[in-house]
Structure formats: C-alpha cells, structure tokens
Amino acid sequence: MSSLPSTHASEGNEWESALASAGCLDLFRQHHAEATAESVTRFLAFSEHNPSSIRQCLETARFNARAVRTALTVEMWETINGAWLEIQDSKPHALPFIDIPRFLDWVKEVSLRFDGSGYRTMLRNDAFYFSRLGIYLERADATARILDVKFHFLLPATSPVGGGVDYAQWSAILRAVSAAASYHWVYRESLKPWLIADLLILKEEMPRSLAACYANIITNLDHLAAAGGRQGAAQRRAHALYRKLRSENIAQIFQSGLHEFINGFIADNDGVNAAVVEQYLS
16 A cells, blocks of 8 residues: 555555554554654564564464463474574564565464464364464454554545545455455455445454454354353353344444444453453453
C-alpha cells in the first residue's frame, strides 16, 4: 500500500497501519519519531522493546516450550529450538533491508512447521487442547484488528469508497490473511467491502474468520470440560460469543457500525481469554 503514488496515499501512514493491526502503535511511538518502512519492519521483527516482535515471540515460545518439554513431540521441539538457534546465530540488526522478505518467508515456514507438527503428532490431551485454544484466540484477535485497521485507519476522506485506493487496500487485506483465492471461490465477484467483511467475520468455511475461530475455541474448551468433568465461565463466555456471531448478518453489522462491532468483539475475546486463565491457570 505504501507503494501507491503519493497523490493517492492516505492521510495516515500506511506503515502505522501495520503497527495498529499488531496493537503496538503507542509502544512504537515511545521509541521512534517516525514510522518508516525500515523502522516499523525492524520494530515488528527484531525489537527487544516490543514483546510481540518476531524475535521476542520466538524467545518466549522457546522458553515456554523448554518448560513443558515432555508435553511436546520431538518434531515440535526441534522446530522451535532450531528456529531459536538460527535467529540467535544471525545478526538481525545487520540484516540488509532487502533481505527482509526472505526472513519473513522463513518465519512463516517455521510457524507452519510447528503448527503442522503439533496438529499431526501431539497426543489429544489437555496440552493439545490448550495449544489449539491459544492459536484460535490469537487468530481471532489478529483477524479482527486487521479488518478494523482497514475500515478505521487507512482510507482517507478524500478517496472514494470503491475507488482505486480502496480496491488496492482491500486486496492487500485479503493477501495478508491468505484469503484472496477463497474470496473469489466463495463470492465469484469483484472485491466488495461488505463481502470481504462477511468472509472474515461470519463464514465458518474460512479458517481465519471470527466464526471459524470460535467454532474451534468451543470445540477445544468442550474437550477440556469433558476431561475435567465440568464447565465454567470460559465455556459460557465462549458459547455466548459464538452464538452472537452465528446470529449476526453482515447488513446488521454494517448498519450498527463495523468499527463498534469489532471493538466489542475484541473486548469479548479478551474476556474469554481472561476466563480461560482464571478457570485453568490461576
């Protein structure tokens, strides 16, 4: 999006939209005066000041994996430990900016290997269900934030909805969640904001959608409830949010305000996460 001609660019900074979707715009501003391609990329990828940077996430994941080493399969441990050793041996601050895409491809490959090995090799017990819960709670939050950034942050008042800038931004959003092919398969139409929102919020066939995430959250929470012999606040809150998603239609969401709906969802999703922590980990 930042490669669009400056006469068509939004009044905000497209690189700030990446920070907003990651929930760390305020933290970035504490350490940097301006959001540029290099400063934002290195903050999101390598910064020790950003707890959700790729490097810090790998460090935290490896620390947690070592703490529960016996609950992981060999394939999972080797993937996460190997990734950590590789990023330790590298010098990320010396990495040429032109090599960042190659680094990001490596990160996606590591993530897919870890997720795939967990899904294919882990014993179906509490450890597996908690690991899947984490995936879907985080995925739901990320999808909601990416969608909200587009509606609330990017398109300037001087650019028309449905215009060239709007179309390019929606294309970028679909690519960011690997949903471009899925969109055309489901709707067989040109890009329309309400259909993209419908795909990413309500379509359970789409793995990144909020509804699909909550279908999986319900499944894993119900497995935990069955293993423990009882349900609690986590199950009740998750079921209530899932019912709400299933009762909505995209016209109603747009009429009441998409930004308001997404903000409400993010708060409710945080509530489910807090209930899981309270119920099982406190």
